[in-house]
Amino acid sequence: MIDKGIVKKSFSKAALTYDTSATLQKEVVVKLVSFIEALRGEPVCHGVHIQPDGALYPDKELILDIGCGTGSLMEEAGKTFSRSVFFGCDIAFPMLLRARTKLGKGFNPAAADCEYLPFRDASFDVAASSLTYQWADISVAFKEASRVLKDGGLFAFSTLGPATLNELRACLRSPMDIGFRDRCAVLALLKNAGFELSALETHIIVKEYNDIWGLIRNLKNIGAAPPVDVHDNCLSKGALLKEASRLYSERFGRDGYITATYEVILAAARKI
Numbered sequence: 001m002i003d004k005g006i007v008k009k010s011f012s013k014a015a016l017t018y019d020t021s022a023t024l025q026k027e028v029v030v031k032l033v034s035f036i037e038a039l040r041g042e043p044v045c046h047g048v049h050i051q052p053d054g055a056l057y058p059d060k061e062l063i064l065d066i067g068c069g070t071g072s073l074m075e076e077a078g079k080t081f082s083r084s085v086f087f088g089c090d091i092a093f094p095m096l097l098r099a100r101t102k103l104g105k106g107f108n109p110a111a112a113d114c115e116y117l118p119f120r121d122a123s124f125d126v127a128a129s130s131l132t133y134q135w136a137d138i139s140v141a142f143k144e145a146s147r148v149l150k151d152g153g154l155f156a157f158s159t160l161g162p163a164t165l166n167e168l169r170a171c172l173r174s175p176m177d178i179g180f181r182d183r184c185a186v187l188a189l190l191k192n193a194g195f196e197l198s199a200l201e202t203h204i205i206v207k208e209y210n211d212i213w214g215l216i217r218n219l220k221n222i223g224a225a226p227p228v229d230v231h232d233n234c235l236s237k238g239a240l241l242k243e244a245s246r247l248y249s250e251r252f253g254r255d256g257y258i259t260a261t262y263e264v265i266l267a268a269a270r271k272i
Contacts, residue, residue: 014223015094067132071099161263195269
């Protein structure tokens with residue numbers, strides 16, 4: 001089970017370093033926004049929308065970014081979704097502060113876990129999320145996304161599949177407790193949450209790093225450093241990572257670099 005306290009603390013600490021290190025995350029955001037543009041069609045607006053704070057948005061499409069981080073998805077989507085009003089939520093409050101600085105007064109933030117969204121039922125036309133659900137109980141989070149969407153509303157997201165960081169996991173004696181679900185599990189959970197699948201894609205993205213320390217430093221800078229538990233009393237955490245570094249360079253080194261694989265699942269579905 002993922003410890004949400006650790007997740008919150010880790011991403012809060014990374015708020016100031018996230019944007020300069022999140023190259024993969026920004027690449028995935030661009031793919032996800034293109035995915036949404038291709039599938040959403042004309043904005044589905046239903047007159048006046050009433051939000052929990054009582055604000056009114058007549059004839060506006062309301063989009064919720066779940067696990068919005070520093071606001072990269074909303075920043076990218078805002079280039080083309082001119083009729084939309086953006087709401088964002090994130091478990092890490094410092095991330096929301098960074099998003100507010102970047103996006104200005106047009107951003108409506110809420111500090112919240114994706115498993116407990118602080119919005120009324122049927123509030124949004126679109127719910128989107130990029131690389132958040134591997135840090136959550138995805139079955140609960142999908143049901144929450146369904147709850148806050150209007151009937152027929154679009155749910156589009158990216159998440160990491162089980163091939164992600166397979167090199168690092170192969171070199172660590174300690175398992176990484178992260179919820180990487182395969183596409184079959186994602187499909188089943190979407191159906192169980194009341195969605196009908198519109199599209200699903202899988203992308204394998206390979207990144208290069210100078211060494212294992214560069215990889216771990218990058219993960220730490222975005223708040224996603226893998227938890228490493230030392231169960232072997234003969235090895236300290238430092239010794240464990242040093243051994244992992246040697247194995248990583250031997251098995252997955254190439255031209256003076258190491259490679260790391262990320263399996264990115266993009267999915268879009270309609271609430272039925």
